[in-house]
Amino acid sequence: MLNPGTQQQIPVTLIPGDGIGPEIVDVVERVFDALGNPFAWDKQQAGLNAFEKSGDLLPETTLSSIRQTGLALKGPLTTPIGGGFRSVNVRLRETFQLYANVRPARTIVPGGRYEKIDLVMVRENLEGLYVGHEHYVPIGDDAHAVAMATGINTRAGSRRIAKFAFDYAVRNNRKKVTIVHKANVLKALTGLFLETAKQVGLNYADQIEFNDRIVDACAMQLVLNPWQFDVLVSTNLFGDILSDQIAGLVGGLGMAPGANIGEGAAIFEAVHGSAPDIAGQGLANPTALLLAAALMAEHKGLHKVARDLRDAIDATVATVDGRTADIGGKVSTSKYGDLLIERIRDKK
Numbered sequence: 001m002l003n004p005g006t007q008q009q010i011p012v013t014l015i016p017g018d019g020i021g022p023e024i025v026d027v028v029e030r031v032f033d034a035l036g037n038p039f040a041w042d043k044q045q046a047g048l049n050a051f052e053k054s055g056d057l058l059p060e061t062t063l064s065s066i067r068q069t070g071l072a073l074k075g076p077l078t079t080p081i082g083g084g085f086r087s088v089n090v091r092l093r094e095t096f097q098l099y100a101n102v103r104p105a106r107t108i109v110p111g112g113r114y115e116k117i118d119l120v121m122v123r124e125n126l127e128g129l130y131v132g133h134e135h136y137v138p139i140g141d142d143a144h145a146v147a148m149a150t151g152i153n154t155r156a157g158s159r160r161i162a163k164f165a166f167d168y169a170v171r172n173n174r175k176k177v178t179i180v181h182k183a184n185v186l187k188a189l190t191g192l193f194l195e196t197a198k199q200v201g202l203n204y205a206d207q208i209e210f211n212d213r214i215v216d217a218c219a220m221q222l223v224l225n226p227w228q229f230d231v232l233v234s235t236n237l238f239g240d241i242l243s244d245q246i247a248g249l250v251g252g253l254g255m256a257p258g259a260n261i262g263e264g265a266a267i268f269e270a271v272h273g274s275a276p277d278i279a280g281q282g283l284a285n286p287t288a289l290l291l292a293a294a295l296m297a298e299h300k301g302l303h304k305v306a307r308d309l310r311d312a313i314d315a316t317v318a319t320v321d322g323r324t325a326d327i328g329g330k331v332s333t334s335k336y337g338d339l340l341i342e343r344i345r346d347k348k
């Protein structure tokens with residue numbers, strides 16, 4: 001627990017988001033109050049809620065808050081389909097040059113399909129096929145006869161993310177980094193990434209083992225024998241797909257946190273989206289966002305806060321009575337928050 005009065009609160013931009021966002025953010029706020037609240041939340045809007053109020057999915061006031069705090073915890077944001085809207089998540093990553101997406105996954109709920117999973121996916125967050133260079137080529141009266149997309153990987157971007165992954169491995173006492181690619185087919189686009197990441201790996205050879213896997217074989221190996229992996233690093237699209245797969249190994253999207261890290265800012269979030277199918281029904285699992293907040297605490301050196309929060313989560317979901325519906329239990333979003341708070345207070 002923090003010792004009130006001896007620690008200054010750290011300013012954080014808090015974005016409730018939409019869909020299930022506000023209900024899971026409410027649990028995060030209540031649980032952090034019980035932990036002694038090391039963060040001073042600056043609540044800002046983005047996504048559909050912001051659009052309804054200001055006509056902008058990502059208002060300037062929200063951007064300016066993140067510029068000042070350099071730190072944000074973000075609930076999920078719905079991207080309206082069609083209408084020319086660009087994903088707010090992608091815009092945030094680009095605006096703050098959040099080049100590294102870190103998605104750790106570890107087994108918390110016992111008795112699932114896989115025990116003792118402890119993996120970290122490091123995904124390049126700004127390049128690849130997500131640069132959004134897409135267009136159609138019309139043929140005859142079909143305006144959309146051909147669709148084209150351009151992927152862009154740079155040597156500098158590949159070096160930066162590979163270095164991040166190896167440094168992360170060293171800092172977190174990890175043993176191995178696996179470079180994931182498709183260099184047998186996309187010889188330039190992911191060949192450059194593979195070649196550069198291997199060169200970076202050689203600089204860490206006395207500390208960290210490294211190997212590489214073709215993305216399709218890697219996906220199969222993650223199902224057959226996930227324990228052979230430790231830290232994985234990949235380009236934007238492959239990293240996106242594999243991190244959802246890895247989340248599936250530990251109980252699904254409700255359990256998977258993510259961090260977007262840049263030189264001057266870091267934004268923490270759940271891997272999942274706004275889940276409109278269950279919004280407002282008390283069914284959402286806030287664990288992924290709580291674990292994202294634990295990553296944020298660690299990022300700021302608040303290791304005890306992160307440990308206390310993870311201990312409370314582990315102990316609560318250890319029995320079925322402490323689980324939300326997505327992981328086989330019956331407790332509501334808010335009741336789950338109450339159970340965590342009871343545990344945190346009991347430990348004080």
Ligand code: NAD
Binds near residue numbers: 020077079253270272
């Ligand atoms: P989703 O992640 O919102 O939902 C997928 C499935 O998982 C749904 O059945 C949902 O009910 C369930 N689920 C997700 N989170 C859960 C939780 N915490 N507890 C219990 N069940 C949970 O994906 P989607 O339906 O494809 O996307 C919905 C919207 O979210 C889209 O507009 C998409 O663009 C957006 N999205 C946002 C982010 C983000 O803000 N980082 C990420 C992904 C998707």
